[in-house]
Amino acid sequence: MDSYQLPFAQFTIIKEDLAEVTVAEGVELNLHMLKQSYELLQAKLNAPFSLLINKVNSYSYSFETQMQLPELQEINAVAVLTYDYLSIKTIEYLASLPSNKDWNLHHFSNRQNALVWLQQKAAETAKIKAK
Secondary structure (H helix, E strand, O other): OOEEEEOOEEEEEEEOOEEEEEEOOOOEEOHHHHHHHHHHHHHHOOOOEEEEEEOOOOOEEOHHHHHHHHHOOOEEEEEEEOOOHHHHHHHHHHHHOOOOOOOEEEEEOOHHHHHHHHHHHHHHHHHHHHO
16 A cells, blocks of 8 residues: 655555545645645546545644535545544534535444445446446
8 A cells, every 4th residue: 555645644545546544633624735635646546536534633624625525526435434423523514515516425433334335335436437
């Protein structure tokens, strides 16, 4: 597995279409950081790709970033590994934001369950594309 470090997050490539993202403690993700992250993911992964967000650290999103997250076109599904109630509520809020596309976003308390769900979503997408 290859890993890439940006000043605000670590990206670990799990498969050619799947990466784990761990944002650093205390970061407020802004649009510039989102753009950097997305460019890295586009360069290192095959689209459409899925993300496992490991929310082991506490961080936040700027309002502009919250509004752009669901619009990232090449992301197939996002599983968020949560460790506390506040993280779950944050993910539920993000999932409720209006978007121009369906956003496959779900939270999990178990890493293996999150990975299985991501693989299922990838298989569903591949099946749809094959038709």
